[in-house]
Amino acid sequence: MNSQSLNQDLKNVDQLENYKIEIENLKKRISYLEEQLADILEKKNKVGIVVFSGDLDRVLAALIIATGAATFGKEVSVFFTFWGLNAIKVKKKLSNKKWHQRLFAFLNPASASNLPVSKMNFFGLGSKMLKMMMKEKNVSSLEDLIKMAKELGVKFIACEMSKDVLGIEDEELIEGTESGGVAYFLSHSLNSSMTIFI
Amino acid sequence: MNYDVMLDVRGLNCPMPIVKTKQELNKVESGKILKVLTTDKGSIKDFQGWANTDKTIELIKQETEKDENGKEIYVHYVKKK
Incomplete structure (x- = not known):
């Protein structure tokens, strides 16, 4: 295996990890916003x-x-x-x-x-x-x-x-x-x- | 105009026209249309305000008719969403 393609693979794995973290963060933010929205809707009612x-x-x-x-x-x-x-x-x-x-x-x-x-x-x-x-x-x-x-x-x-x-x-x-x-x-x-x- | 159930609340005053209509709507399935007869002039704006605020109903049509004595009757067509 040549070292260049290995490097490329490692980079891809890194990027994938980053994406995963970013997705997790976004999920958290969405559920936080959903909670806030539910609160507001409940108040309105x-x-x-x-x-x-x-x-x-x-x-x-x-x-x-x-x-x-x-x-x-x-x-x-x-x-x-x-x-x-x-x-x-x-x-x-x-x-x-x-x-x-x-x-x-x-x-x-x-x-x-x-x-x-x-x-x-x-x-x-x-x-x-x-x-x-x-x-x-x-x-x-x-x-x-x-x-x-x-x-x-x-x-x-x-x-x-x-x-x-x-x-x-x-x-x-x-x-x-x-x-x-x-x-x-x-x-x-x-x-x-x-x-x-x- | 087609309707499924008719509700006659002529003679009743605020807030009864909308209260009685709500109680009648609770009895029917969604999608059904209720024809409501009122003599309360305020009910015109009341039904509009209700439909604007309550997303579970839809005000399809309102019209004014006259009964045999020439008295005005307000007709509201309300759909349960």
């Missing part, structure tokens, strides 16, 4: 809504956006905190509570059907009138929207801390409601494309 208010008109807006986003195929999480918890209550429980919690429970609406409006409530008259006006125009009631949201897979999460402070127990809330703290909320919100505070 999530929507987070915080319901702080317990006013009928505001909660209505939140639920309309939630059901709309769910229709779009988005993964929607609604966090109910403080007054917002009134919207997902199903009953009023007064027993087994401290006196101030009992007073709070007594003075707060027992369910979505009893929420006041944020303006012109006039001891509940405003709320009744708004419901009448909505019915006349065939707009879904808050109770219907909540039911629809659950059907569409919207996740309801109650703020653990508010529940604790106000003395609200799981049995007082709509079935299937999860509980979580700020970190739980943030883990959703930071991974979503849109977060609304109502």
Whole structure:
């Protein structure tokens, strides 16, 4: 074998090794980019809504956006905190509570059907009138929207801390409601494309 | 215009036309076309916005008709992709 062709062969082997390394590097970069893209797409697919208010008109807006986003195929999480918890209550429980919690429970609406409006409530008259006006125009009631949201897979999460402070127990809330703290909320919100505070 | 299923949500208001349509689409196979009748004027833009955002559906056609009382009906043809 002459030395020139041997040299050429060795060179070819070297080059082949280089190509292999380069291909491996490219593969790594592609899988890294794929991961990043999957992250971005996942974020684009999530929507987070915080319901702080317990006013009928505001909660209505939140639920309309939630059901709309769910229709779009988005993964929607609604966090109910403080007054917002009134919207997902199903009953009023007064027993087994401290006196101030009992007073709070007594003075707060027992369910979505009893929420006041944020303006012109006039001891509940405003709320009744708004419901009448909505019915006349065939707009879904808050109770219907909540039911629809659950059907569409919207996740309801109650703020653990508010529940604790106000003395609200799981049995007082709509079935299937999860509980979580700020970190739980943030883990959703930071991974979503849109977060609304109502 | 051909269609496979008809959905009548006349009288219902935002967001129900699109919500009900979505629920109906969940029941049919892909490729099927749904004809949706609405009276909610906002539904015209709603269906357009939905189709622009949700890649699982296609808005084929929208038209406005009048019923026997002269009231406007909005007709949407939505295809499940």
